[in-house]
Amino acid sequence: MVSPAILLLIVFFFVPVGLCFALAFTNARLISPEPAKVIGFENFTRLFSDPLFWKSLRNTLYFAVVVVPLQSGFALLLALLVNAKIRGVNFFRTLYFVPVVTSIVVVSILWRFMYQPDGLVNNLLQTLSFNVVQGTDWLNNPTAALPAIMFMSIWQAVGFHMVIWLSGLQTIPGELYEASELDGADKWQQFRHVTWPGLKATRTFILVTITIAALSLFAQINVMTQGGPLDRTATVVFQAVRVGYGQQETAYASTISLVFFLLVLTVSLVQRYLTREKG
């Protein structure tokens, strides 16, 4: 029974990771008449002395640090809103989920259009603020570009985590709420002492998945900014793809991917450790 799973794991996990590990110690290029040679840790030395890598890493971590708490918090709020027994709740659930079903590239193209200096976002800002707030060229402003992408990413993905939170909320037994109501607990106390502890497993799952997704930021950058302006939106994955396919430096891209893999693994293990079942 487990052999298909093992086969798939070997083909889609162990072989690529092993190849990535092996290539990181060579000078292989995507298309080259020369055979690849083993060059030891040269790629790693180059990577750690590359200012663009550190800039990409900083941007990636900045994105994750902002997006993970905001997106998970907003998703929980939405889940609480659509967990209520009210009329039309399925309508609200569906519409909050619609951006998730829409392709991230389609969404990125749409928001790139809306973020233009004379685009919809600036027009809305001016209209709603009675011309007090003047917009900016969001994606070409070094300060505003990454926050603009963060906003769009949260808008696009929050519905998915809303569904996960919702499934967690619906596994909490109703008797616990009834008992707490009899004890005189108000809504906030119910949330703090019943809902929040009941969401422990969901919380861990959401924290890990949002963090991995945030650290893997690529599509939005590739479509909207190509890493610009002034590399202020370059990320580690974008850098790996640009180097690997644009510059055809397969070995160096493998080095970036390997370091990124170790980074994600470390962050996930730390999160798992911090959110483990105690006792």
Added chain:
Amino acid sequence: MTVATIDQASAPTRAIPASGTSRRPGMRRAGGYLVRILLVGFFAFPLVFMFMSSLKPDDQIFADLDSIRAFLPVGDISLSNYTGVFDTVPAARFLANSIAISWPTPFPSICSTPISRASPRPWTRRRGSTVPAGSASTAVSSCRWPARRSRPWPS
């Protein structure tokens, strides 16, 4: 005896706020609906804008940007952008390719990876819900897959 005393003592204190709070649940419910409807606007407005823009010629899209007309099917409305898609690129072939690539993708992950164990409980609680879940995820990934190809089409 003690219980009766407590009930009698608490009865008047409940009665006073009861008349005051009779309007509160209604107001709270209305407020809740307002928040939910505003959020619908927040999530839907880019998609409504996209849909309405797809019915308009380029120059009208920019002309409508500074007004509510950007979200309304007004002006020179037509399906020419949609017919244009089929004229300029082999859209049917792209769609078929996307479905062909996406269709087998979710099933191995549902059947053989730990994702199936980590999936939300209501989706797996009922027997037989795996196939609908697989079909839904296939449909979703079919829609999402075409856009993964973010590079320009080869001429």
